[in-house]
Amino acid sequence: MALRSVWVFAELRQGRATTETLELLTKARSLGAAAVEAVCFGPRAVDAAAELGRYGATTVHLSSDPAFAELLFGGPAADTLAALVVPHPPDLILFAATHAGRDVAGRLAAKLDVPVIANGLDVEAGDAITVTTAIFGATQVVRTEFGGRRPALALIRPKSFPAEAAPGAISPGLVEVPAVIRECHRRATVVARSDEVAAGPRLEDAEVVVSGGRGIQEAGNFELLREVAELLHGAVGASRAVVDAGWAPYSLQVGQTGRTVKPTVYIACGISGAMQHTVGMRGAQKIVAINKDPQAPIFKLADLGIVGDAPTVLRQLRDELRSRPG
């Protein structure tokens, strides 16, 4: 079954398409569809259109309505997307498994009464459209086929594919679409917004990630993680347990409900290795674990496991890195 068209729901950050969006476009190109198109809503949608074209979108459906930044995004975005989809439904719409992606895909599935598959790691188009997901901390791989209703909606986890520009890409055709905003959505407004800005590389881009869990014992010990991360030109991560406890901001959370990272080295400090966490870091090239409990599941994944007190080992690691020449 050859696909007629695959759409990618593009997300914006500071007027640029997010890396996850470019990953999805790269994948969409490989599915053999006659057309790959992008949908992009936000005040700076126009700024991102050329980049979406470079990654393979031949048409970009966009709305620059300021309401997309002023109102809670999910409802108006799903309504606007539905209005586009109904007259000419694509076979498949790919969303990034982000907060916004889940908000839009979940609503759209209900609106159109079409199936949605979440947490995808891969998507294939053969006789049917099939999405691969991982369960139980990525120890088992599940393949799920969509039934006949179209469009099929798939939410794909970040970093599931590389982002590669399309060879010989041309400028995409731009189609302005009117925002569809129902009264109930006008009554949910964004009154404040704050972005957390971390020093050093972004968590998803860092070559080394130094992550802390309950075993670092107190919130103050996050400073140790920061010192070690800085010495390694890396980034700090956190387990869900310490984010829930308020020791670290959500933006540092690695795992099922947080970031997916694939660094060269991942150093898990005082993290037991619950499935919720490991699904977000098991793609690291090398995993180092420091934990007091020799039975901690994290040791089953670690290339190097240190049974010991995480803050103590981190202090020694910091001191040894500082004393290295150069």
Place this chain on the structure above:
Amino acid sequence: MNVVVCVKLVPDPDSAGQLDATTHRLRRDLAEPVLDPGDEFGVEAALRLVEAHGGEVRVVSMGPERALEAVRKALAMGAARGVLVSDGRLGGSDALTTAKVLAAAIAREPFDVVITATESSDGYTGVVPQALAEMLDVTAVTFATGVASDGTALTATRQTEVGSETIIAGLPCLVSVTAGVNEPRYPSLRGIMGAKAKPVDRWSPADLGIGEVAGSAPGQTVVSVTLAEERRAGEVVTDDGDGAHRIVELLASVRVI
């Protein structure tokens, strides 16, 4: 203020999960079923809204007979009434079907706020709250890390990919709360005893006028379940003072230092 909170009975998330080899469904017989720990935050948030503004908390769940335990726990925490929708054919329901059933159960009575977790601990598709909001025709303030109300609107802080935003939403609306949004209370002995006397409505999808939902052709079918390629465990050493040095050696071996 009438608040509906959705709860789910799940296999204890701390136990190892397994899928049935033939049906490709979660083996729910292997782990002790519990009220999803993520739902306790929603129950707590609902109780606090009602304690501040009056009204009552209604608990809604879809699941087998045993899911009554999850409903009872929420009642023991302080919710006033429960609803459980059961049908053997709902086993293995996808996110869309789950949302249809919950929406039909919730819409039978007026409500001001619907509260859910951001995702269940067993299926974790994370799209039921949004689908449910669409079916109920309300906004969805998802991934909330803080919830308050003046009785006429709801103010919430929510996580975004890059930080947070503050939302003011008119009522009615749906809120999905993250773990950590509050400190859920433990049911008191009096609460546990009292929960047994609280009313729980038992409905089938047909009672709700959506009999066709159960057993309808699924929009998606699991075609295979296989073991993932295992990461091999490496060396595990006990730290006797040279743990840090071993880490430095590994960092050097892959040339990050």
